[in-house]
Amino acid sequence: MTSPSRSTAGSAPDDAVPAAAGTPVGRSPGQLMWRRFRRDRSGVISAWIVGFFFLVAVAAPLISMVYGKNPTETYGLDETGLLNPFGYPITPNGGISGRFWFGIEPTLGRDVLTQLVYGIRTSLLIATAATVLCVVTGILVGVTAGYLGGRTDYFLGRFIDLLLAFPQQLSFVAFTPVVYSLFVSPEKETPTYLRVITLILVLWVLGWMGMARLLRGQVLSLREREFVEAAKVTGASPWRIITKELLPNLWTPILVQSTLMLPTLVTAEAGLSFIGVGVVEPTPDWGRMFANGAKFYESDVTYIFFPGLAMIIFVVAFNLLGDSVRDAFDPRTRR
Secondary structure (H helix, E strand, C coil), X not given: CCCCCCCCCCCCCCCEEECCCCCEEECCHHHHHHHHHHHCHHHHHHHHHHHHHHHHHHCHHHHHHHHCCCCCCCHHXXXXXXXXXXXXXXXXXXXXXXXXXXXXXXXXXXEHHHHHHHHHHHHHHHHHHHHHHHHHHHHHHHHHHHHHXXXXXXXXXXXXXXXXXXXXXXXXXXXXXXXXXXXXXXXXCCXXXXXXXXXXXXXXXXXXXXXXXXXXXXXXHHCCCHHHHHHHHCCCCHHHHHHHHHHHHCHHHHHHHHHHHHHHHHHHHHHHHHCCCCCCCCCCCHHHHHHHHHHHCCCCCHHHHHHHHHHHHHHHHHHHHHHHHHHHHCHHHCC
């Protein structure tokens, strides 16, 4: 007696696709992840929002050219009728008009929209570069410590613990001026490019430990699994075991941790600029807009409204994206 055919309409499993000869073929893990992610509406919306912010950052010069303004020109000082004698916009709502879509900055009269666009560009550049360096360093140190074990794991683990003992935010504030002084004497002005490089280095040196510790724990559990032992028996080199056996099983924590790390570094960079140890005038920066807005919010709340709203939207969207990516890779983590 033959069993009923499973190829009837609607009887194929949800995670299978028909091959050319009609035989069900299982979907790859990447296809299943992508399918689960597309079904998560909040994740898709967050991805579009995050992509929009990066597009704005990349296209900042084009936006400025089309808009007809630049972030450094002091329109309020160069033209009469824009600022009152106290330095605040004459027209209501911070000077919002058809000419200045987000208004103008008090005291200097710079355009808020181009300041924000270029500020997003600066902050995302610094945070993205620091995130890439932190992820690469975390992978190298974490996988090395977890796979080799023994004394290597012990010394790397103690080094990670030592760096984690530093209060992160206070360390950012304390070490940034120290790094500046290594390259430029205190009586000279620090160039903008050196400030950017210093911020990237400080955020990197003090930001990779969490990724390394997470991957170390993952590798410690994976190296005892059967597929790793089988690779060793066949004579595979440590490099091949790490790249072909371990890393493919680590992409989930790496990607999830990266999506959570980047918005953290964006806010850290903005905080450093806010207190004056990050990017300074006249370079546009997200954090410096908060610092300026804090001086004017009692008389002109409009100036700080747009950078504040943009920061909230970006951080929330990136955190939601990280949660959606985690759920897509491992549906068992869904709440």
